[in-house]
Amino acid sequence: MRFMMIVKATTDSEAGNMPSQELIDAMQKYNEELVKAGVLLAADGLQPSSSGIRISYPEPGGKPKVIDGPFTEAKEMIAGYTLIEVKSREEAIEWAMRMPDPHGYGQGEIELRQVFEFEELTDDTESQEKEAALRKQAQLQKKA
Template identity: 55%
Template sequence: MRFMLIVKASGYSEARVNHSREQNDAMNAYLKSLAEEGALLAAEELQPSSAGVRISYPADGGKPELSAGPFPADQELVAEYCLIDVRTENEALSWALRMPVPKGRGKCEIELRKLEEKPNSLKEPRIKALEADLQHQLDMLKKI
C-alpha cells in the first residue's frame, strides 16, 4: 500500500529558513532507514509558495484564474512530502510517527494519506523490471 506523508508548511519553511544540522542529520537517517526497508519511493521538499502559481477553475466552467504566490499560510500549504510503500496502515502510521520534526519552530503537522491503488500504478513498472531480471537470472541458471 502506498502512502504519502505530507508535511505542512510553516512560517519558517515559507521564509526558507534552513533546518538545523541536527534536523538534517535526523531526516537523512530516517530516509535512509526507509530506503533500507525498501519502503521509500520518493521524498522531496517544495519551494515556498512565493515560487508557485495557483490555478483556480470557477464553478461555472469559465476560464481558469491564475494567482502568483505567496499564498496565505492559513491555507495549509505543503512544505515537503514523503511517498512510501508498506504492507499495512499501521506500518505507515509507525513510519509517520518516527518522522523527525524540527524543534523550536512551533507547531509541526504531518498528514498521512493513502494513495488510490490503480492497476497501472507507478509500482507496476518496478515489479515488471524485477520480474524480467529474475527471469533472466533463472534462464542463466538453467544453462548451467
C-alpha cells in the same frame, strides 16, 4: 499500499528559513531507514509558496485561472512530502511516527494520506489498461 506523509508548512518554512544541519542529518538518517526497509518511493522538501503558482478552475468547463504565490494560511500549505509503499495503514502510521520533527522547532505537523490506486478509481478495464501502459512507458523513459 502507498501513503504520502505530507509535511505541513510553518511560518518559518514559508519565510524560506533553511533547516539546521542537525535536522538535515536526522532526516537523512530517517530516509536511510526507509530505503533499507524498501518502502521509500520519494521524499522532497518544497520551496515556499512565494515561488508557487496555483491553478484554479472557478467555473465548470471554464478557463483555468493562474495565481502567483505567496499564499496565505501557512497551516494549509505543504512544505514537503515523503511517499512510501507499505503493507498496511498501521505500518504507514508507524513510519510517520518515526519521522523527526520536520521543522525542528516543535511546530512540525505531518498529514498521512493513502494514495488511490488507479484500479480503485474506475472499473473500466480499457481505462485501467491505458493507465498501466502509460505508467510502463513513463518508467521506460526514466531509464533511457
